[in-house]
Amino acid sequence: MTADTLTPAARRILDTASELFYHRGIGAVGVDLIAAEAGVTKKTIYDRFGSKERLIVAYLRERDARWRAVVERHLAAAPGHREAVIAVFDALEEWTRSDGERGCALVNAAAELSAPAHPVRALAVEEKQWLLGRFTALREAAGAPDPEGDAVELLLLHEGAAVMHGVGEVHAAIDRARLAARRLVEQG
Amino acid sequence: MTADTLTPAARRILDTASELFYHRGIGAVGVDLIAAEAGVTKKTIYDRFGSKERLIVAYLRERDARWRAVVERHLAAAPGHREAVIAVFDALEEWTRSDGERGCALVNAAAELSAPAHPVRALAVEEKQWLLGRFTALREAAGAPDPEGDAVELLLLHEGAAVMHGVGEVHAAIDRARLAARRLVEQG
DNA sequence: CTGGAAGTATACCGACCTGTATAGCTAGGG
């Protein structure tokens, strides 16, 4: 990871861009705005990141890494394979509470940048399959008869909860997803 | 509904805009492109729709109406309240097969246009709560002990399936969602 | 037969976009 080798200005740029991209959308945020908010010159942005697209990728990469770290922490604290599945939904709750009411950044970015060859699509696919793999392994370890089927279902509940949390006005989406997940692991 | 009172050119504009907005994203499609693809002058677009934003709203409204009609058709054909729940997922499968691989247009639009006061957010919320209400009524009619809880869970599966179908690379997401829904209604 | 509605064609506006160029400042290490 190159995250720690960032210069101070680059750090500020990435933090500012993350905030703005996530809450206002990628297309709605220009490079000039990022520069102004970060207290930095546009030249510095282009010196450090090369282009807006690469800044977007850096933003999504870092955010994804932070999200995965939250999940891993919750997984490590779970006493067993069944509890670990539930812990992923605890991680989602913590994540959305601290970080935002706008759903999954990767999904949103993929919605904006629709070109099939765009790098953010690959990032999104990779993250979803990482989580899918996590769920599959946990259900395998728990001796479930259909680990992959369970994993897809858990992923659907997870993504559904993230989306509905993003559009809002549907109460306790994450709670309900966790409840369904608990029922799945307890009587599977 | 004002859909049938559209002039021929307006009809072409709305059809073209729907195609482009859905597959490329709203921000990625300019008014000039819509005009060119529809074989129409920009002036005609502004004469008929007033602004890009109102064209976007018209696009989402009409698409939503078509989607709801598909759902209603599947619901009407279902022999009972439990089968009707499953039928919604059949509707989703038919809908995505005929109309696109890019998930829910309302969710995507809400992801792009993040301003909380933007009209598309209200549209998205309204549609999700319509579907939620449908599910709730069906579970109530089936005598389920927790109709609203069931409805939220079904909505999560539905939205999750739509999203994962959009990012792709997760096989049989809709099939799995329907399977989970069937299990929910058969042993609730 | 005439007037208005629905178009086309073309040109333009100001704002904003990503990205580049030029010049100068500062601090730390060989």
Next chain:
DNA sequence: CCCTAGCTATACAGGTCGGTATACTTCCAG
């Protein structure tokens, strides 16, 4: 002591954006 990395400041290029203005045509209904 000077060179380079990292930065600031400012200006600008080239393009696209949503939206408007003007002038002409076509066609149908009162």
